[in-house]
Amino acid sequence: MNQLPTVENSAKVNRGLSFKVDLQAYTLIIALVLIAIIFGFFTGGEFLSSRNISNLFTQMSVIAVLAIGMTLIIVAGHIDLSVGSLVGLTGGVAAILQVWYDWNTLMAVLAAVVIGAVFGLWQGWWVAYRAVPAFIVTLGGMLIFRGILIGLSKGQTVAPMNASFKEIGNSYFPYIPGYILAVISIVLLFVWTAHNRKKRQSMGLLLPTAKMDYGKISAYSFFILLITYMLNRYLGIPLPILIVVVLAGIFIFISNKTAFGRYVYAIGGNQEAAALSGINIKKNTLWVFITMGALAGVSGVLLTSRLNAATVSAGNMYELDAIAACVIGGTSLIGGKGKIVGALIGALIMASIDNGMSMMNIETFWQYIVKGLILIFAVWIDISSKK
């Protein structure tokens, strides 16, 4: 142990560190690759076809949007069991407004998101300002929201949606614009990295070697192009996936780069210390729940759009998939630790298992059992790797 490293003496230290941090993320990616290989093998390559990958990504989008919000909730030291019901309710309200009351698509979507946020506010208020445990508040919410949905829809399936509403979950970003988008994001990645390096250098801070930094983003770029290529071979980039990517980008930024994001991690890590550090626990907790509610609204819209209908059981059990995605992605249920990227990979792993096993014609009951086992296994790996 030494004084903290300064520019001169610590290039080595830093390199070792980045490798260690990446290793954890690699475990998830390795798991994903293994799953792809296994299913690819048993389905005769069909699992890895462009069409299936396109389907897979689209299928995971509803859960992925929830998992983004759920990461914040769990990092803050809470849980939200109501999101499945809230997805059903917000999606149902959007459908009712459009089908029964002729609202246009934009207004129906906005209504779903706002209603989600308002119910998030309701739950956050109980948790933050009335100190009722989130488990209880959201267990209540799970019942309440489902009840409201059944009441509003009178137990009926509400369908069909307008063409424009259907587009949200079912359209594709076609060939040329898809590539343009991929190239733009790659260029941005490089510009941003170069800018960062320059700034760190001007402040006299240590830098990872240029080879490492650029090697890493080159690998990212390769994957962006590969996925774009695969998706373009089918119908293009599915719009739901773009929505997930944009939301993920926004929330990764919020969690890393804003005071709110930092405070959420501090509150989950040690609430008492956070409070004495001048952090407003209640306000920040409230916002975490509002955010979750709004994201549940987005999810509800996606689901209704994809199904072209709203049903009373829509979104049933989605909260557990979202929580599982976070946990598989390395989020700690104790709070204070977790990454949105991890949750997205977790969601992809869960969706892959669903999708792959269905393709292999394995009966549904096996899918439940396997998913349950993987959840336990993932957490066990996480815990034992810390020892």
Added chain:
Amino acid sequence: MDTFALEMKGITKQFPGVKALDNVTFSVRKGEIHALCGENGAGKSTLMKILSGVYPHGTYDGQILINGQEVRFKSIKESQDAGVAIIYQELALVEEMSVAENLFLSHEYMRAKIINWNKVYSEAQKWLDQIGLDIDPQTKVGDLTVGKQQLIEIAKALTKKTDILILDEPTAALTESDVEILMKLLNDLRAKGVTCIYISHKLGEVMALADSVTILRDGQTISTDPIRELSEDKIVTKMVGRELKELFPYEARPISNENILEVKNYSAIDESGKTIIDNVSFSLKKGEILGIAGLMGAGRSELFISLFGGLKGKKSGTVLIDDKATDIKRPVDAIKAGLAYVSEDRKRYGLVLGMDIAKNTTLTALNKVMKLKVIDQALEVKRATEINNRMKLKAPNLETKVGQLSGGNQQKVVLSKWILNDPKVLILDEPTRGIDVGAKYEIYKIINELVQQGVGIVMISSELPEVLGMSDRVLVMGGGTITGELSRKEATQEKIMTFATGGKKRESVANS
């Protein structure tokens, strides 16, 4: 004549990359109080974990003999069965259970598999009488003071057949009066033939209590001596391996007349309507170190947490910071007004242990590393590196989680965090609790550096030598109010204790 209760011979313990213990020899005579001293990281805890079976036989080299018989503990249970009981700094009592339930937890008196509560309570009463505690065995442990809980913990060890009692920093959280009760109990136990290993940073207690002292440094046994051949200075020299010129690097200097903090007629009432702080008035000058002494429950921490906006309930009175009136409702108001509060419990109130050093450092001063409401990570790392180097923090790098640091280094991160905010008044609550001698000295140096820059320091401490050694002026508290004020020249341990226990306040302290 020399019969040993415990002999540990040639103990070597290897962790990946580190040799924590290197051929350590440690022998304790029957019926003595044997102190084990050393800086943090010297290997005391590792040695005790080997003795108590936390590290099972086979994971270390060497031999352990108890009463001349070799033992090979595979688990904590086995060491307990052999009569070794260890009492840790962090107490292992169930706060929601009664004293009696705690005393006999896991070995309740049974009759046909059903707990015989009458027997449990009557036996508990006997043990309480024996350790000289006058409390009802049905009292909830959580309602007792930390000092009394410590005694309960010892009694609990004694209810099992205990030959060797290990106390790890037993007095770190105790006030002077509780320490006295504990020392008396240990003396009684010695008279009854219980062997005791006493681990402590408080050398005054070691000198008063121990029969012999073993000193560890860097995983090696430096010496074992009878107490009559030692002095505090000699022990410190052996512990740190070099001569510390002085324990307290106080620098005499002129102190300005400007008040940086002025508190007038300040009272605080908690949520249940009980008066915690009763009409307190005092002032702190720019660049002054104000020591706050008093017994546990005197309201020292409460006064300053309340001033900092961290207590619920009502408060009244005037608080001026830099001659400006303040209205502090929450910690964020206090931080804006220029206050900083370093808590006595750094793990609970000071740090987010799972976060790295950089993020902990900037937690209260995020606005100093943000541009357009966005955190500038490069700037954050730069600021954190600068301030932590000033604190002489020792860590592999800034991405290290603070939970992995030693107590002394954690405390430096807490200091960094608050100093980054450029406070006008820095409140230090037990700043050196549980920290080794070397790191203590460095923290005193930091305090000196800060007062040079005009920061006013409030230092709450239960260690009187520290209060006397570092303060320009001492306030003594008792029963939620200030009972005395002493200049550096006037202050002595006796005068402070007289004020702390004085008059009617004595009763209220004894009752609490």
